[in-house]
Amino acid sequence: MILKDLTKVLAALVLAVFICLGLAPLTAECAEKPAKNDITRTEFFLKKFEEKVEKYKGQPFKLGYEENEALKRIRDLKEKYPDDGEVEELFQRGRAALMRSKGDFMEITPEMLAYRENEQKLKKLFGDLADKEWKEFVKSVQEGPMAIEKPFPAPDQNTVSIEDIRGSYVILDDFEYPANQFIDLGREFVSVGSGTKGYYFVEISGRSWLGPYEAVKRYRRLINRDLPEEGKWTLLGRVTGVEMVIPQAEKVKTITARWGWVVTPVALYIPGHTFAFYEADSELGGNFAGEERMEEIKAPLYTVRVIPDDVTPEGLVEIFAASIKEKNFDLFKECISPGRQRNKKEESLINYHWDLHLDRFASLYVHVTTEEAKIEV
Structure with missing residues (x-):
């Protein structure tokens, strides 16, 4: 009886061992698989991330909640289940989306940059031409009888009559537009000078200003975009009058009226860039140096x-x-x-x-x- 009971106990123990040995691999295998819900939730956020990448079409963007949540969930799964196939797939997709969120990358080749080198070539070519034509133009003006050799100090209105200098050419190196622009007497001016040196008021209300100025803008559009839209330029003009105005743009005036010589523009010069001049018979009102041959010069490029x-x-x-x-x-x-x-x-x-x-x-x-x-x- 005792032997029979002992046999039953041994059989039970052997069966238990086999059951344990059989279940052990199954338990280990189950422990290595992530929960289906974790995969599904991670997939949800990852798809949102990928959709945003497609929406931006190669442009970089800052990661938001959904993108960060996708990366966090993928990281956690990868740490717990490094060898799982589904997790590895999510990991690779997440890495690809993260890289693309930084923007598309490509190698910048010399061919891509050729247009910038050509622009510098055009700038030098037209700049040299402008410098040459300006020097010739100034020389012809200064050799004539109607030129003010030294603009400052400006002629004194108390001792010099407008009839003495009317039509005289004057070169103003500190012409600054639009910084010194103001309106008075129903007209637009740019002041050049100061109370101690005397003033010239360059009138910019008519074609004589718009012609050269628009030519400078065309130069900037068609030749060299590096040219600033504003700054100190050199203006050549003719004295056409004398006025007392307040050379200040602000509505609340803080200075008194000043006498100054009114100057009508003839040409604008930006050294190393362009020389633009007024042409009364042209519909454009003016041209920049080399404009008539512009397409001939640019065509080979x-x-x-x-x-x-x-x-x-x-x-x-x-x-x-x-x-x-x-x-x-x-x-x-x-x-x-x-x-x-x-x-x-x-x-x-x-x-x-x-x-x-x-x-x-x-x-x-x-x-x-x-x-x-x-x-x-």
Whole structure:
């Protein structure tokens, strides 16, 4: 009886051992698998992250709650289950999304930067031409009888009559626009000088100013975007009157009225950049040095000159970008639908976008990539 009971006990022990040995691997295997809910929740946040990456199309962005939550959950799963296949897949996707959130990376090649080197070549070429023409122009003026050799101190209105110097040329090196701009007598002026040196008031209300000034703006648009829109320039003009005005732009005046010689602009000169002059018979009102030969000079630097008849949407975008980089304004306009060039308002908008893209290619980016176009009718 005792032997029989002992046999039962041994059998039970052996069975228990087999059960334990059989369950042990199963228990270990279960411990290595993450909970399905953890995978699902992590997948949810990761998809949100990936959708945001696609939305930004290669642009960098700051991580928000959903992106950080996805990365946190992936990290926790990876630490607990480093060898799990599903976790590894989430890890790789998370790493790829994180890299893309920093923005697309590409190698900047010399070919991409060629347009900037060409701009410097144009700047030097037109700058040298401007310096040469300015010197010749100033020489011809100074050799004539109607020139004020020394602008400061300015002639004293109490001893010098306007009739003595009317029409005389004067060169003002400290012409600063728009910093010294003011309005008086219903006209616009820029003051040059001071109370101790005397004043010249350059009138900028008419074509004689707008002609050269618009020419400088065209130079900036078509040749060299590095030229500041404002600053100290050299102005050559002719004395045409004498006025007593308050050379101050503020509504509340803090200085008294001052006498000064009124000067009508003839030319603007920015050393090393451009020389722009007034032309009364021109519809533009003026030109900058070399403008009449501009396309002849720039043409060898163009990589694209015409739009092919069979151009694809992607190809048109690439030509559009090239026209901006190479400052080919005519080609730029050809890339735009004629239906958006019907009036002055639309032309003004084209000029706005031209200036905007020039600034961006000068300071923000150097290359454009295109994706396959989606055409909707």
